[in-house]
Amino acid sequence: MSDIIRVQDVSYEYERADEQGELAVRGVSMRVKKGEWLSILGRNGSGKSTLIKLLNGLFLPTHGSVTVGNFDTRDENHIWDVRQTVGMIFQNPDNQIVATIVEEDVAFGLENLGVSPKEIRQRVDAALAAVRMSEYAAAAPHMLSGGQKQRVAIAGALAMEPDVLLMDEPTAMLDPGGRREVMETVERLHRERGLTVVLVTHFMEEALRGDRVIVMQDGRAILEGPPRELFAKEAEAICRAGLELPPMAELARRLRAKGLSVPGEPMTVEEMAAAFGALRRERRGKHAG
């Protein structure tokens, strides 16, 4: 797979008038491969939100470079190409919807790009259908639920036909129903269209769905790897980074500490149930033999 975003030794310092600025991101290098699902984990203040804003040129690196496709984000002539390649969803559903009608909001990005009205119409309809919000096309955003608002935001990004969808804790302000709604939508788009997903989150269950995880601590990327492998092998480092393992992984770890040899690496309730089943059969086998 080819890289669609390349981050090379990037540091970012927030400018402050009163004092010496603090580095929010320190020397991070990473790649986003085309078609993958990358999760970025970290506690509050670990620099994960800053990092994701560096990926579409909202922030420009103090040191190092970020390349999206063929363009450096610092290249002002191509900043709109960068932002069209990389769509972004923010945490607060209310603060990213511009228009007073759902379909007008989905059209906003395309209007900015100067697409012809006829084509905007087609792409808006397609994007709304893709997030299953077609019936709300003429609704007012403030009448929608949080999950629906986030799906409208996703449609707005999708209409611009991006290769990558950046999401900065898109479910943090939603109730469990809305969270499921949004994650299912993103998962479907990832599966069906090969959309590259970069998801910043502090929900471990959401990170489990991805191909790869990067764990951030104090502005550094301290761990990287497939989620299951990482949660199994680096449990201690993850806890030190201020995160909690997925509940079932944590349960398995504690059971093992008590001397119960839980087989495999169960991460979900179903897997844990299967592991227990296996354990029981094994014991019965021992007694019988």
Added chain:
Amino acid sequence: MLKDITLGQFYPGDSLVHRLDPRVKLVLMVVYIAMVFLVEGFLGYLFLAAFLAVSAFLSRIRIKFLLRSIRPVLFIVVFTFVLNILFTRGDHPILEWGVLHITWEGVRFAVFMSLRLVFLLAGTSLLTLTTSPIALTDALERLLKPLNALHFPVHEMAMMMTIALRFIPTLLEETDKIMKAQTARGADFDTGNLLQRAKAMVPLLVPLFVGAFRRADELAMAMEARCYHGGRHRTRMKVLRVSRADGWACGATAATLLLILLERLL
């Protein structure tokens, strides 16, 4: 309770008047206001009343709603009426009693002046009742486009209006939330004299303003992420098209204007 507020007084519908091009409606409204100030004489008022009645009928807006828009300024209408009756000098007295001189001319003038106010309000309300604020903003942006040549930021003004309209319900909801939070901590918004109540608003307004600035910051970032870079090279999804109905509306307005001018001149 704050959830079901309506923006402006737009009354959604699908009547002939609703479907007119908002640009046409806006221009015709300017002509209508000119007519209200030009009209003179009984026949002219009759034409104007007929014009208004037909428009109101075609809009399918209930008379109740139209009258409701007049209610807040009823006092001014009555005040105008009384003042004009008392202070217009004329040669055909009806009643003379001490300092009171009521003349035919006075009554006539007072009635016409009050009618002018009523027509003005009813007509403009008809526009806002049948046109959504967002359509009006849109129409305004397109009509004022030539002002761009004078470096007047037409697009920016329209964008600001759109965002304001978008955030009115959001900020109302937030006000409601903050109010409840402050009430839970013992704040009292409802009692005391005016000064005390104004003071009680401070703990409400400060968090509201701080929140609004934070929202503005985030929204600006979200707009940038979606390639917003001002009005240049921007297209719109909805293309406004002038239809045959717009032609008829223009014709009817022109005819009324002509009749009113004719009466004034002859």
